[in-house]
Each structure stands twice: as C-alpha cells, then as structure tokens.
Amino acid sequence: MIIESLFNMIISLFQTLLNWVNISSLPDSLITSVHDTLTNIINFSKGLINLAMPYAIAVILGTIVLVIEGVFLIYSLVMWILRKIPVVSIE
Amino acid sequence: MQQWTTIYNTYDTAPSIVYSQPLNSITTPSSSVQYELFLKSKSVASANIYAGHTYKLSFDVKGDFSKCNLQIFTCLNGRWNSQNGQGVTELGSVYSNMSNFTTFSASFVPSQLYSSGSVTTIYIGLQFLQQSSGSTTLYIRNISLIDTDDDAGFWSTLWNKLNDIMSYLNGVLTNIQNGFSNLASWLSNVKDGIVNGLSTVLNNVKTAITNAISGIQQWFIDLKDNIINGLKALFIPSDGYFSGKMTEMDTWLTAHFGALYQGPQLGVEFVRQIFNFTPNDNFTITVPNYEFDFLGEHYVLFSGGSLSFAFVNDSEHPLHNFYVFYRAFVTIILFFMFFAYLKNKYLQIFNNGVGVDDS
Numbered sequence: 107m108i109i110e111s112l113f114n115m116i117i118s119l120f121q122t123l124l125n126w127v128n129i130s131s132l133p134d135s136l137i138t139s140v141h142d143t144l145t146n147i148i149n150f151s152k153g154l155i156n157l158a159m160p161y162a163i164a165v166i167l168g169t170i171v172l173v174i175e176g177v178f179l180i181y182s183l184v185m186w187i188l189r190k191i192p193v194v195s196i197e
Numbered sequence: 198m199q200q201w202t203t204i205y206n207t208y209d210t211a212p213s214i215v216y217s218q219p220l221n222s223i224t225t226p227s228s229s230v231q232y233e234l235f236l237k238s239k240s241v242a243s244a245n246i247y248a249g250h251t252y253k254l255s256f257d258v259k260g261d262f263s264k265c266n267l268q269i270f271t272c273l274n275g276r277w278n279s280q281n282g283q284g285v286t287e288l289g290s291v292y293s294n295m296s297n298f299t300t301f302s303a304s305f306v307p308s309q310l311y312s313s314g315s316v317t318t319i320y321i322g323l324q325f326l327q328q329s330s331g332s333t334t335l336y337i338r339n340i341s342l343i344d345t346d347d348d349a350g351f352w353s354t355l356w357n358k359l360n361d362i363m364s365y366l367n368g369v370l371t372n373i374q375n376g377f378s379n380l381a382s383w384l385s386n387v388k389d390g391i392v393n394g395l396s397t398v399l400n401n402v403k404t405a406i407t408n409a410i411s412g413i414q415q416w417f418i419d420l421k422d423n424i425i426n427g428l429k430a431l432f433i434p435s436d437g438y439f440s441g442k443m444t445e446m447d448t449w450l451t452a453h454f455g456a457l458y459q460g461p462q463l464g465v466e467f468v469r470q471i472f473n474f475t476p477n478d479n480f481t482i483t484v485p486n487y488e489f490d491f492l493g494e495h496y497v498l499f500s501g502g503s504l505s506f507a508f509v510n511d512s513e514h515p516l517h518n519f520y521v522f523y524r525a526f527v528t529i530i531l532f533f534m535f536f537a538y539l540k541n542k543y544l545q546i547f548n549n550g551v552g553v554d555d556s
Contacts, residue, residue: 110434117442121449129455137459141466146485146501148467152474153482157506159527161476167535169472174542181546 251345255302304345480506 131137155161188194450458482505487498509520537554544552 108431110438113434113438113442117446124453127453129453129457131451131455132459137463141463143485144463144467145470146483148470150482150484152471152476153480156474156476157480157482159531160524161474163528163531165472165474167531171535171538174539178542178546 251304253302253304253345255300257298257300259296259298478510480509482506 152161155164451462481503483503484499484501486501489496489498508514509517511517541553544550
C-alpha cells in the first residue's frame with residue numbers, strides 16, 4: 107500500500123507537471139516505414155551475427171554485460187552523489 | 198452297571214399315562230369292577246431293556262379302600278396284550294388294606310421277543326379289583342426300576358456312593374471355584390473399569406490440553422501470518438499493479454509526448470526483436486532493399502535478396518570442418534572476453550581501477 111501510494115504520487119506529480127506537454131505524433135506511414143526498415147536491418151544483422159557466432163550465447167553474455175554496466179552506472183551515480191556530501195567523507 | 202433309579206420318583210411329578218386320570222391319584226369308579234391302570238415311563242430310550250436281565254420294580258402304593266386285588270404287570274414298547282398275556286409279566290398280587298403307603302417290590306425278566314430291538318417305553322400296569330362299593334383313590338409314588346444283573350453289589354455301590362459324594366464335592370468345589378473365578382473376573386472387570394475410566398479421563402484431559410495448546414499455537418501463527426500479510430500489503434503492490442501503471446503511462450505518454458515517445462517505443466520494440474530472435478540452422482540471411490524516394494524520384498541503393506549459407510552444415514562441403522572449428526573458436530573467444538570483462542569490472546569497482554587492462 108505504501109509503495110503503491112508512493113508510485114501513484116510520483117506518477118500523479120509527473121503527469122501534473124507535464125500535463126501541458128502536447129506533442130503531436132509522427133505520421134503512421136513514417137513510423138511504419140521506419141519500423142519496417144529497421145526491422146529488416148535488424149533481421150539482416152541477426153542473420154549475420156548468427157552466422158558469425160553462436161547467437162544465443164552472444165545474447166546471454168551481452169545481456170549480463172548490459173546488466174552489470176547498468177548496475178555499475180547506478181553505483182557510480184550514487185557514489186558521485188555521496189562524494190559531494192562532506193559529512194559522509196567518502197573519497 | 199445300568200441302574201434306573203427312578204422312573205417315577207414321587208407323586209408330585211407326573212409322567213405321562215395311558216389312562217387319563219392323574220397319575221399320582223386315581224379315583225376308581227364307584228361300582229365294584231375290575232379296573233386297570235397303565236403307567237408309562239417317559240424316557241427310557243437311553244436305557245435299553247436287555248433280554249434275560251432281571252429287573253426289580255418297586256413302588257409305594259396307598260389306597261383308600263378296605264380290600265382290593267392288586268396285580269402288577271409290565272410291558273415293553275406298548276406291546277400290551279392282556280388277553281393272551283404276550284409281553285406281560287405278572288409281578289404279583291396283593292390283598293390288603295393300604296391306608297398307608299406300602300412298598301411293593303417284584304422282579305421280572307423280559308423275554309427275548311420283547312427285548313429285541315430298541316426299547317423306548319416301559320409300561321407298568323396296575324390291575325385291581327375293588328370289592329366294596331364307593332369310589333376310592335389310589336396313590337402311587339417312588340417307582341423305581343433297577344437292572345439287578347448290573348447291580349454293582351455292596352462295594353461297588355459303596356464305591357459309587359463315594360463317587361457320588363466325590364462328584365458332589367467336586368461340584369461344590371467347582372461351584373466354589375467358579376465363584377472365585379467369577380469374583381476374580383468381577384474384580385478384574387472392576388479394575389479394568391477403573392483403569393479404563395482413569396485412562397479415558399487422562400486422555401480427555403490430555404486432549405483438552407493438546408487442543409488448548411494447539412489453539413494458542415494456531416492463534417500465534419494466525420497473528421504472525423496476519424502481521425506478515427499486513428506488512429506485505431503495506432510494501433508489496435498488488436498483482437498487476439505495475440503492468441496496469443505501465444499501460445496507463447504508455448497511454449499518457451503517447452497522448453502528451455507523441456513523436457518524442459514514439460522513438461523510445463520503437464527502440465523497445467527493436468530490443469524485443471533482438472532478444473526474441475530464434476537462430477536457425479539454415480543460416481539464411483535476408484538482405485533488405487535499400488531504396489527511397491527523393492524529389493519525385495525513386496532511388497534503389499541495393500537490391501535485396503536472400504543469401505543461404507546452409508552449405509556449412511553439409512559435411513561433404515570443404516568448408517564444413519573449417520566452419521565447425523571457427524564456431525568453436527569464436528565460442529571460446531566469447532567466453533574469454535566475458536571473463537576478462539568480469540575481471541576488469543571487479544578491479545574497477547573494488548580496486549579503484551588498479552590493474553585494469555585497458556589494452
């Protein structure tokens with residue numbers, strides 16, 4: 107209940123603050139064209155990667171690397187903030 | 198030895214009789230007639246009459262008359278025939294005034310004719326002729342029939358008496374023993390009742406205590422579960438909360454951020470395509486067309502097509518073994534790279550980057 111309330115409050119605050127934003131969407135034909143083009147490129151790239159290396163292994167290892175990098179990024183951000191606080195005295 | 202001690206013991210017990218008068222007392226007609234009475238023993242099936250044996254019949258008679266002619270007969274299996282005398286043994290005649298019980302005793306020997314086969318009934322006939330007028334009553338008691346050939350004699354009788362005494366004492370002892378046995382059984386039942394009662398009480402108390410403890414334990418378990426569920430409800434969102442919020446945010450972002458939000462949407466879609474890819478073993482690569490329109494002109498940079506590298510799976514192809522070796526090599530290299538990355542990341546985080554291989 108606390109988490110839900112916190113999330114609802116954040117979302118409501120976010121929506122309230124940005125409610126004035128009204129950016130129109132791109133034309134559907136453009137989106138479709140971009141989507142189809144990029145999909146074809148991705149499929150082509152996946153075919154090439156699958157030919158060059160084991161795709162499943164590459165995806166698993168790549169996912170792990172991305173997760174580690176993401177966690178490290180958050181860790182670096184937190185440490186950067188903590189270093190700005192003199193009381194904490196973290197070098 | 199076979200001894201019929203009693204056929205008709207006292208006039209208080211009435212065996213069946215042929216004549217319809219009560220056996221113990223017979224009222225004769227008032228006229229002076231010859232009158233016959235036949236008594237029949239009830240159960241002699243287990244005691245056969247043996248031909249040639251001498252049987253002693255005795256009984257007590259009392260008649261309220263001054264003078265009569267009393268004749269005693271016997272017959273077997275109802276084969277009574279007083280006319281020709283077959284099967285009839287005349288025991289004797291008495292002429293006396295029997296105001297008191299008088300014991301008569303006579304012996305007879307059954308003939309071969311009537312002793313053959315199974316004898317089931319023996320009849321005793323009393324025939325008397327009243328010689329004075331007026332009715333009278335005849336009383337009979339203590340009828341006994343003894344096979345004297347089987348009489349055991351004095352010592353045997355003594356022995357039999359002793360046996361009877363011993364049997365009686367044995368019966369008394371047996372009764373005493375049974376009494377003690379019953380007493381012991383009763384005491385055992387009392388003990389069992391007390392033990393069972395106490396056991397039942399103890400079990401009931403134990404069950405009550407167990408139920409009480411279980412109830413208290415269950416109360417604490419429920420309390421713990423309720424506390425945990427309450428805390429979980431406080432901190433853990435309900436099922437489907439995040440997916441619902443994601444849908445809500447997706448709708449809101451699409452409505453307010455339009456083109457800015459469509460870019461990330463496409464990015465997410467492409468990431469999903471990358472991860473959902475199922476590699477095929479045909480190694481077929483589809484090359485897309487690279488073409489566009491510009492200023493009313495249609496330009497084709499590259500014409501697409503499909504390239505198949507399925508030959509690498511053909512063991513007869515010269516490049517097959519090379520490709521298998523290449524895949525194995527690349528796989529090993531991938532893992533080496535991955536472990537090198539992990540090592541560098543570890544050093545970067547826990548060793549302040551000292552020792553990181555940047556090459």
